[in-house]
Amino acid sequence: MTIDEFDIAILGGGNAGMTLAAKLSLASCDKSIIIFEPHSPKLKSATWSTWADDSEVSSLKPYLKGIWKRWKIVGNQSEVVHKSLDFSYIAIDATKYLEGCAKIIDDRVKLISSYVETKKISDGILLLAQEKKFIADLIFDSRPANPDENGLKQHFIGWEIEVNQTLTDTDTVTLMDFRADQSRGIHFIYALPLSGNKLLVESTMLSKNVENDDWYYDAIEEWLTLNKLSIKEKLREERGVIPMHKTKLPSSDLIDIGVRGGSVRLSSGYSFSIVQQQANALVEKIINNDSSLLLKTKGYPLGFLDSVFNRVLLDYPSIAAEIFVKHSSALDGNEFASFMRGSQNIRIWFKVMSALPKFIFIQSFFKTLFSYDYR
Ligand SMILES: Cc1cc2nc3c(=O)[nH]c(=O)nc-3n(C[C@H](O)[C@H](O)[C@H](O)COP(=O)(O)OP(=O)(O)OC[C@H]3O[C@@H](n4cnc5c(N)ncnc54)[C@H](O)[C@@H]3O)c2cc1C
Structure with missing residues (x-):
């Protein structure tokens, strides 16, 4: 069997790969590129916000x-509303984004609609897909790793719906509304007003265990009732499980x-902006044939502080709503947005940490x- 050779192989054509x-x-870039992705963008029913x-x-x-x-964060007793002149909160249609990337990529890029497997051989890695073999000088891997069973996860189900009423405030996103059942972990509702009568509403949990579908469905229905809204038509459903811990990968x-x-x-599950920043850094290195590419890519550098924050959430879930409200009121809109985008500004981090109860x-x-x- 022949082996097809490429300069670059990308395993997984999701956000990072595409x-x-x-x-x-x-x-x-004049290098030959091959991407392996089993699913068409049409199957990626997700809204990526940032x-x-x-x-x-x-x-x-x-x-x-x-x-x-x-945007606002709603606790049991109080709420924080932010506005920002420097940043907007945006919701990206994942299907359209991936289709857009596919249109941009040029003829040197070959897209294989298939899962890929890797096999270690004496002088590198062999890629196996569609009963063919491939090798590449540089292999970028974005295939998702399984979350740890006992690790903190963000898990959610969302409905895009048309409601019978006219929404009173279409200018404000509800990032977290903690008026939801907290008996099985940290639980909040996320709501994006998409038009005067269209909403994306998600029931989101931060906990170790994914719940039955009914748990999320009931929470969405209860929140709609609380807000005097009723469903005219359910248009779409999306769901996800995002690890809030470093996933253990095979070396x-x-x-x-x-x-x-x-x-x-790791403390919020937001990845879109950081994926973009990582891709920009990689492109520069690839174009300049920078040999440091082969060192492990760095993810979010202040991940340790995210993990401290998550430790607090794991150990003290009952005060999570209070913590989120306090931490967002410690920041103004611009600071909050830069923090959520993955800012490495220590001053903002200090403000966030100072808002946490000291002993905890x-x-x-x-x-x-x-x-x-520490990987
Ligand atoms: C419903 C939903 C909503 C989300 N909302 C947000 C949000 O609001 N903001 C945000 O920042 N993030 C959000 N996320 C997280 C989102 O997944 C990431 O932003 C982004 O997709 C991560 O990019 P990635 O390339 O690392 O992973 P992915 O986009 O998941 O890409 C990995 C790709 O690898 C492919 N793959 C798997 N196995 C193989 C294999 N063996 N061979 C080849 N390919 C393989 C998969 O099909 C997938 O396309 C959401 C996720 C979901 C599911």
């Missing part, structure tokens, strides 16, 4: 479902990218210090 390939094409500055908003415009300047000679490569805020923070800091996976 973004990397598209950015390489836009940078007129904070973006004006230039990012304009480059992502064709894929956007909505843009907002205000490999591949370059991990995307969530697998640590491009995710110190206890969690030391627990994390001795248990953190």
Whole structure:
């Protein structure tokens, strides 16, 4: 059997894989590239949200479902509303974004609609797909790693719905509304007003265990009732499980990218902006034939502090709502948006940490210090 050779192979054509390939094409990279992805973008029924500055908003415009300047976090007793002049909160249609990347990638990029497997051989890694063999000088791996059974996870089901009523405030996103059943873990409702009568509503949990579908469905229905809304038509459903811990990976000679490569805020599950930043850094290195590419890619550098925050959530879920409200009221809209985008600004981090109850923070800091996976 012959072996097809490429300069670059990308395992997984989701956000990280397709973004990397598209950015390489836009940078007129002359290397041959192969991508392995089993699912068509049409099957990616997801809404990827993030904070973006004006230039990012304009480059992502064709894929956007909505843009907002205000967002709120609702606790049991109080709420915090932020607005930002520098950043907008945007919702990206994952299917449109991936189709857009596919249009950008040029003829040098070959897309294989298949799962891929890797096999270690004496002088590298063999890639196996569709009963064919491939090798590549650089292999980027974005295939998701399984979350740890006992690790903290963000898990959710969301419904895109048309409601019978007219929404009173379509300018403000509800990032977290903690008026939901907290008996099985930290639980909040996320709601994006997509138009005057269309909403994406998600029941989101931060806990170790994924629940039965009915748990999320009931929570969505209860929140709608609380807000005097009723469903006219259910348009779409989306669901996900995002690890809020470093996933244990088999050691490999591949370059991990995307969530697998640590491009995710472990304390919030937001990854879109960090995936973009990682792809920009990789493209520069690839174009300049930078040999440091072969070192492990760095994900989010302040991951340790995220893990301290998550330790607090794991050990003290009953005060999570209070913590989120306090931490967001410690920041203004611009600071909050940069923090959520993965800002490495220590001053903002200090403000967030200072908003945590002191004893709990110190206890969690030391627990994390001795248990953190420093890879
Ligand atoms: C419903 C949903 C909503 C989300 N909302 C947000 C959000 O609002 N904001 C945010 O930042 N993040 C969100 N996320 C997280 C989101 O997954 C990430 O932003 C982003 O997709 C991560 O990119 P990635 O490339 O690391 O992983 P993915 O996009 O998951 O890409 C990995 C790809 O690998 C492919 N694959 C798997 N196994 C193989 C194999 N053996 N061979 C080849 N390919 C394989 C998969 O099909 C997949 O396409 C959401 C996730 C889901 C599911």
